[in-house]
Amino acid sequence: MSEHVKTLGIIGLFRALLGAALAVILLWKASTIHPDDYSSGRGFRDEPPVGEQGEGPLDFDRAAFTALGVTCIVLALVRTVQAFGALLLRPWGRRLGRALAFFDVCNLALFPLSTALGLYGLVVYGNVGTRAIFESRARRALERKTAPGKVASHVAADRGALT
Secondary structure (H helix, E strand, C coil): CHHHHHHHHHHHHHHHHHHHHHHHHHHHHHHHCCHHHHCCCCCCCCCCCHHHCCCHHHHHHHHHHHHHHHHHHHHHHHHHHHHHHHHCCCHHHHHHHHHHHHHHHHCCCCHHHHHHHHHHHHHHHHCHHHHHHHHHHHHHHHHHHHHHHHHHHHHHHHHHHHC
8 A cells, every 4th residue: 555655646746737737827917817808809880998997807807817816826736735644644644635636536627537547546545544644654754753761861860760
């Protein structure tokens, strides 16, 4: 299962890069949108000039592109953090991976691809073997962090008591 976790981590990094690229495109579009983008160019006589249409649709589109761009940035950051957490076998990386996998199953924007990746993530992160891998990594990290200092102080105290 360790190979599957690494695969999901690499896929997560790739998806984060794609999400960041989409965010850049959306934010660029929000900043460069112009009233001329809305003119049909067909030259109908009863069509009002571009300046008389008002700024309503333009303001709404700016806000929509900005909101989608910021959402893509946030999702890309979350996916990046989760991917590094999974690659480093951090327990929170597994939990965050399960949450993102569930989100992917429910995400209908990229229906076949996101659903398949979400189901793959749920199977891998929900597996008992994967859970054991992440927990053993956490246990070893905790032992390295606490055991050497405490053992050394207890051993020194015991040696002092024996002499």
